[in-house]
Amino acid sequence: MLEKILIVDDEKEIADLIEVYLQNENMDVYKFYSGEEALVCIGSTDFDLAILDIMLPDISGLSICQSIRSKEYTYPVIMLTAKDGETDKITGLTLGADDYITKPFLPLELVARVKAQLRRYKKYNVGTAVPAANEIFKYAGLTMNIKTYECRLNGETLSLTPTEFSILRILLERKCSVVSAEELFHEIWQEEYYTKSNNTITVHIRHLREKMKDTGENPRYIKTVWGVGYKIGEI
Template identity: 35%
Template sequence: MKKILVIEDDVDIARNLNTLLQKHQYDVQLVSTQQQALALLQEMPFDLALIDVGLPDGNGYAVGTSIKNLESPFPFIFLTAMDDEASVVTGLELGGEDYITKPFRPMELISRIKTVLRRSEKDQSEIIIDNLVIDTLRGTVHKNGQELFLSALEYRLLLLFVNNSGQILSRDQLQQQIWDIAGDFVNDNTMTVYIKRLREKIEDNPQHPSKIKTIRGLGYKLEV
C-alpha cells in the first residue's frame, strides 16, 4: 500500500482528502503545519506528498525543498489555491511533479497521483552505472543505448555486484549466490569464466576493466 503524506491546514479539505485517498487504498498521514511535516519526514518514508503552499507557520515550498534534500527523496505534488503563473513556475522549478489548483476534481487528482507514482516506480527500476542502464522490471541491460544479451547467470552476477556496489565480494560469496540460481555447483574455474564473459559485455576495455575491479587476494568490487 502506497503511503501518502498530506500537508493541509484546512480541516474540511484535509478530511475530504483523507476519505478520498483511503477509498483508493492509500495509506494517509495528515499534518497541518510546516513544522509537523518537516518532523515527520525524519521519522518515516513516504511514496508521495500532497503539499498545500499556504501553511500557518510557513509555506509548502520549504517542505518540497526538504523532500528533495532527503537521502531518499520521493515525488510531491503542490495542491493549492494559488493559481498565478509565478506560483506555478516556482512549484515546478522546486521539483514538484505537478501543481493542482483548488477546487480540484477528485478523480482527476487520483489520476494525477497514479501517473506520478507510476513514473516514480519506473525511475526507481532503472539503475544507471556509467554507460550502462539496468532495468530491473524488464530484466534488460543497455550499454550506450544498445541492448546487451546476458545469460540468466550473467544477469544475476551483475545484479549481485550492483546490489553490493563499492563492497568487495569474495569468490566464495559469488559462487554461493550463483549456485542458488543455477542449481548446480559453480566451481572456481567456472566463476572465472562468468566474470570474463560479463566483463566482455559491459566493459569498454575488458582487459583493463573500469567497472568490475579485481581486488587481489580478496575478490571483486563494482566501482561506480
C-alpha cells in the same frame, strides 16, 4: 504494501477530503495541518508521494518541498496552489515538485494525478536487477539505467525526481530526434497539453540543466530547438 502518502494542508476540510479519497484507493495516508509537524514525519517515514499546500500558517509548502529534495528523497511531490498562483507553480517546479493542481479541484482529478505519479515512481524504482542492453542509455559521459533508476554524469550520480528522470529518459530514447514539449507532457502525464500559460516542461528542463551543470548559452546535453522542442545529440 500500501503506498504511503503525505498530505499537508491547513484547510481541514480539504485535507480530510483528500484523505478519504486516497484511503478508498487503499493508500496509507499521513495527514498534517501544519508544516512543522510534517517535517518531523518526513525525516522518519519512507513516503511514496507527498501532496503539499503552498499556503500554510507556519512554513510554506514550497519550503517543505525544498527540504524533501535537499534530503535527496526522490518520491513525487504534488503542489496544491491557488487559482492565480502561477508564480508559485513555477517556483514549486523549480524547487523539485513534479506536478501541481489548482484549487478548487475535483477529488477524482487529484486521485488520477496521484496514481499517474505513483506509476511512474514505481516503474523507475524497482531495485537492482541486472538490466538488458536496451535498458541502459549512454551519451557523452551521461549514463542512465532505467532498471535500477540510476543516472550518472561523468561518474557522478544525478539525484533526479521521477519527472526529471522521465524527461531525460524520453530524450535519450529518442536521441538525435527533436521531442516537442507537447509530446513530453502527454507521455509523462497522459493528458492533453496545457496550452494556457503552461511552463511545466520548460521549468523541468531548466532544473535538469542546473543539476547537470549545463546552463550555458549552448548546452552540451539538452538542446532547445526553438519553436520545435528539445533534443539530446546531433541530428
